[in-house]
Amino acid sequence: GNSVTQMEGPVTLSEEAFLTINCTYTATGYPSLFWYVQYPGEGLQLLLKATKADDKGSNKGFEATYRKETTSFHLEKGSVQVSDSAVYFCALWMDSSYKLIFGSGTRLLVRP
């Protein structure tokens, strides 16, 4: 079946450090890929997306590139801020299944 695997957290970084959160997927076909973010006490909100191979999604300094050859969609940011502390979820959508499937989430803690 379709699934998403994320690196386990928590990830703890100092402010202005470089961030990478790994995400790989398994899917029969060509999914759309997403990163969602959940701030404390809130629901999820879309951070960025990519709908086909080699697309790069970007938003608020975060980037992720859809790599079909490695079935990956790693999230990166060049310089994190304390306000980026949150839980990040990688997700995929398959038109064939009509379901949005999430990874287990990665908690990011950024210290001043």
Add this chain to the structure above:
Amino acid sequence: NAGVTQTPKFQVLKTGQSMTLQCAQDMNHEYMSWYRQDPGMGLRLIHYSVGAGITDQGEVPNGYNVSRSTTEDFPLRLLSAAPSQTSVYFCASSVQGGSTTEAFFGQGTRLTVV
């Protein structure tokens, strides 16, 4: 602009009790879904609906019922609550599934079954 509204925000139930978690959206979205969020397991899909009158099961549907009589509302029913249903529940909606469009989430309902 309310978006997706879930009620209640918190609930404590005794084992065997029933209740309905409410979800309403004002964006005229066709697709709505329910997830539960458990530590270390991310969000797991319970049920979803592609439009009024149409529902289907997700990954973890046992113990839950849904109906979709209107475009706006998608309630989730627990018929006989069990401690294993202690979780945070999220409702989401989107224009048509999620292939290219954003899914909008409610703020969640934290349910404890004792």
